[in-house]
Amino acid sequence: MKAFDYDLGILGGGAAGLTAAAGAAQLGAKTVIIDRAGKLGGDCLHHGCVPSKTLIRSAQVWALARRTAEFGLPPLQLPPVELGTVMDRVAEVIARIQEHDSPERFCRLGAATIFGTPHFLDDHQLEVDGQRLTARSWIIATGSRPALPPVAGLETVAAWTNETVFAQRRLPQRLLVLGGGPIGVELAQAFQRLGSAVTLVEFTGQLLPAEDEDLAVLVQARLEAEGMKVRLNTKALRAERAGNEVRLTVTSGPEAGTEETLTGDALLVAAGRRPNVEGLELEAAGVDYGPGGIPTDARLRTNQKHIYACGDVNGVYPFTHVAGYEAGIALTNSVMHLPRKADYGKVPWCTYCDPELASIGLNEKRATAQGIDFRVLTERFSDNDRALAEGETEGCLKLLVGANGKPLGCQILGHGAGELIHQWVAAFSGGTRLSTLAGAIHPYPTLGEIGKRAAGAYFTDKLFSDRTRTILRLLFQLKGRACAVEEPDRSR
Ligand SMILES: Cc1cc2nc3c(=O)[nH]c(=O)nc-3n(C[C@H](O)[C@H](O)[C@H](O)COP(=O)(O)OP(=O)(O)OC[C@H]3O[C@@H](n4cnc5c(N)ncnc54)[C@H](O)[C@@H]3O)c2cc1C
Numbered sequence: 001m002k003a004f005d006y007d008l009g010i011l012g013g014g015a016a017g018l019t020a021a022a023g024a025a026q027l028g029a030k031t032v033i034i035d036r037a038g039k040l041g042g043d044c045l046h047h048g049c050v051p052s053k054t055l056i057r058s059a060q061v062w063a064l065a066r067r068t069a070e071f072g073l074p075p076l077q078l079p080p081v082e083l084g085t086v087m088d089r090v091a092e093v094i095a096r097i098q099e100h101d102s103p104e105r106f107c108r109l110g111a112a113t114i115f116g117t118p119h120f121l122d123d124h125q126l127e128v129d130g131q132r133l134t135a136r137s138w139i140i141a142t143g144s145r146p147a148l149p150p151v152a153g154l155e156t157v158a159a160w161t162n163e164t165v166f167a168q169r170r171l172p173q174r175l176l177v178l179g180g181g182p183i184g185v186e187l188a189q190a191f192q193r194l195g196s197a198v199t200l201v202e203f204t205g206q207l208l209p210a211e212d213e214d215l216a217v218l219v220q221a222r223l224e225a226e227g228m229k230v231r232l233n234t235k236a237l238r239a240e241r242a243g244n245e246v247r248l249t250v251t252s253g254p255e256a257g258t259e260e261t262l263t264g265d266a267l268l269v270a271a272g273r274r275p276n277v278e279g280l281e282l283e284a285a286g287v288d289y290g291p292g293g294i295p296t297d298a299r300l301r302t303n304q305k306h307i308y309a310c311g312d313v314n315g316v317y318p319f320t321h322v323a324g325y326e327a328g329i330a331l332t333n334s335v336m337h338l339p340r341k342a343d344y345g346k347v348p349w350c351t352y353c354d355p356e357l358a359s360i361g362l363n364e365k366r367a368t369a370q371g372i373d374f375r376v377l378t379e380r381f382s383d384n385d386r387a388l389a390e391g392e393t394e395g396c397l398k399l400l401v402g403a404n405g406k407p408l409g410c411q412i413l414g415h416g417a418g419e420l421i422h423q424w425v426a427a428f429s430g431g432t433r434l435s436t437l438a439g440a441i442h443p444y445p446t447l448g449e450i451g452k453r454a455a456g457a458y459f460t461d462k463l464f465s466d467r468t469r470t471i472l473r474l475l476f477q478l479k480g481r482a483c484a485v486e487e488p489d490r491s492r
Pocket of ligand 1: 049311
């Protein structure tokens, strides 16, 4: 057998790369991680999930402080926010987690780290800053970066992206946000709550375009109620800076061609992602790729069977938990030589706006597109006792059930939806039946009861039907109603 320097080489020390490295090293594979950033952790830790959720938390606290009167407490006079202090906390949280993602920790596990910019020389060998090394298998996990939409002059206005926004120290009075996907919505709401007047521009006719429209409309209503201006069906054409002001010329609505200029003190671009493939010289390794990333088969293998692509770089699902899942599949295939395949049917996700919007399985949009017959069971948070006590009654849970009574998907828009979806992650992963969910005992009063009620609703019509009443009356001589209320005649 050919001698390689490493059993496994990993390009990129982010969510996917680090998951693969930790597993491979602990299985006894000689493993090296190569990352060009000079630190481990990737986008999720430095420019993504961690800083955004930390910023969102500060914004949530501030939004709650504005609501004291709703809870019978005195209203507070709130001073302006110092963005720098908020970002200091963001940096502290990153630093705490960074300790866990240090090269020393990975070295203790048995994986080496090299910081530098690699490029392939052939399908087993690459060079990193003058050093050549070979590996039997490679995992490409180089992630993605913000895509800049074709807006004339965008490069001249120093627009913020997720790579720069968390380094800002001054809260803009007016913030323009380009992009109404999860990243745009989350950050737009955080800045609005911290005190910026935000205008969000979205090209399509719906915020969070992957989600069901009825839920996205509720998110939009909340953002607007908090003071944000949301511009749907609006395309950015040109950006320019005039002194301290950014001007964004847009065209919107059915009369495309009518231009309008929006102004702000800063512009945040959150308009999609691009895979990081440049500079890797994938051609030298014979690895195919395209604008959407590096395609793989279900075992996460590229067209070169010993080279895998996991995480954002393969363009499948841009989530940290998917990156980790895929890394586990690639690891099982590359190190243990077991032919494990990825199954994306049970991938959950959550947009951490407030209220949160979490999803698993099919929603109405996806089920309709796939021509699947379904029924929707909806439970509102306003009917949940705990939600009333918490003062968080917005939103609902939508459970999609197939013709055979099998749960197909669950969407939750509401306070804590990102936590509430776990019940459904467990149910979908374990193939739990609706009757089991409906029969389970939950502690009262909790938001989680909403899931049991939705599952129970599937049986309510059948159980409390005229037919059941008739059968019970015949069998046990039940006497029927003890009381009736005269309903007002609403026909007049
Ligand atoms: C603002 C924001 C918020 C987000 N919030 C969430 C969230 O709440 N939940 C969630 O699940 N996901 C979230 N995501 C998505 C999540 O960050 C990504 O899906 C995840 O980081 C992908 O992991 P990865 O390993 O593929 O890439 P990354 O974690 O980005 O790691 C890639 C690594 O590769 C390195 N690299 C890049 N190019 C090269 C190269 N040529 N050579 C060597 N190294 C290279 C990089 O330095 C980096 O360390 C968010 C993203 C953003 C931008």
